[in-house]
Amino acid sequence: MSTAFVKMHGCGNDFVILDERAGSRALSPEQAAFLANRHTGIGCDQVIAIQPCSTADAFMRIWNPDGSEAGACGNATRCVADILMREAGREAVTIRTVSGDLHAIRGADGLITVDMGPPRLDWADVPLAEPMDTLRLGLPGEPAAASMGNPHATFFVPDLDAVPIGRLGPEMEHHPIFPQRANIGFAHIINPETIRLKVWERGAGLTLACGSGACATLVNAHRRGLAQRRAQVIVDGGTLTIAWRDDGHVLMTGPAVTAFHGEIALPKVPLAKVPLAKVPAA
Numbered sequence: 001m002s003t004a005f006v007k008m009h010g011c012g013n014d015f016v017i018l019d020e021r022a023g024s025r026a027l028s029p030e031q032a033a034f035l036a037n038r039h040t041g042i043g044c045d046q047v048i049a050i051q052p053c054s055t056a057d058a059f060m061r062i063w064n065p066d067g068s069e070a071g072a073c074g075n076a077t078r079c080v081a082d083i084l085m086r087e088a089g090r091e092a093v094t095i096r097t098v099s100g101d102l103h104a105i106r107g108a109d110g111l112i113t114v115d116m117g118p119p120r121l122d123w124a125d126v127p128l129a130e131p132m133d134t135l136r137l138g139l140p141g142e143p144a145a146a147s148m149g150n151p152h153a154t155f156f157v158p159d160l161d162a163v164p165i166g167r168l169g170p171e172m173e174h175h176p177i178f179p180q181r182a183n184i185g186f187a188h189i190i191n192p193e194t195i196r197l198k199v200w201e202r203g204a205g206l207t208l209a210c211g212s213g214a215c216a217t218l219v220n221a222h223r224r225g226l227a228q229r230r231a232q233v234i235v236d237g238g239t240l241t242i243a244w245r246d247d248g249h250v251l252m253t254g255p256a257v258t259a260f261h262g263e264i265a266l267p268k269v270p271l272a273k274v275p276l277a278k279v280p281a282a
């Protein structure tokens with residue numbers, strides 16, 4: 001039996017999205033890892049399942065290519081919002097995630113804005129392994145930490161090209177200070193309204209964009225006095241506009257693009273662990 005999927009992306013952060021609202025089956029972590037593998041599956045940065053929800057427009061589940069589940073994915077939220085808005089003929093939807101309800105609207109320019117909620121800035125909410133000021137972690141490079149429903153650390157660097165992300169990214173992702181691992185951002189402040197960002201994503205590696213990472217970066221940059229409350233965050237695959245509203249909510253605006261639709265046969269049995277298909281950056 002084959003399973004229908006749609007391949008979408010937001011600024012090059014790409015997703016295989018399955019619709020499980022008919023209730024036919026639920027994806028296992030091994031099947032998600034299979035779908036995400038760029039050599040033996042379809043290939044993507046995250047696998048997303050849209051599930052039924054009686055009190056929101058849908059529930060969204062998120063898997064990384066290593067089969068781990070994530071609490072938030074900003075770019076995928078815009079893609080799922082695009083699907084739900086098109087099918088309902090509406091310009092606003094609410095998507096439930098394990099981290100809470102996310103409201104999304106489509107603007108006149110076609111871009112989608114998601115209210116990603118307030119960042120969580122207490123050490124226990126990131127989470128960190130021990131009590132610590134999340135504004136400056138006691139690590140070389142003094143990153144700042146924040147949760148946007150998933151854990152992020154941001155290093156502010158003068159020259160992105162000089163950062164060995166392929167080595168530092170995985171090293172920091174697995175640092176004992178992050179008991180649930182973390183997404184690791186490397187940000188260069190161009191000016192207080194423009195930030196250049198690369199993110200080594202937990203369970204996925206270096207991606208072309210990370211929506212929740214862009215939100216965490218703007219929040220951390222503003223807390224450090226490096227950015228305004230609203231900035232353009234330039235990632236490898238495009239630009240996201242991030243605004244940290246006075247009421248504490250973070251708004252993320254960007255595109256949601258459909259690449260293609262397809263069908264694939266899902267393996268029924270758990271698969272042998274396959275290595276991540278990503279090639280780390282030099």
Ligand SMILES: N[C@@H](CCC[C@H](N)C(=O)O)C(=O)O
Pocket residue numbers: 013045046062064069070071072073074075076150151183201202203204207209210211212213
């Ligand atoms: N691509 C995402 C984040 C996906 C989840 C992340 N790798 C995690 O494990 O927390 C985004 O756009 O936010």
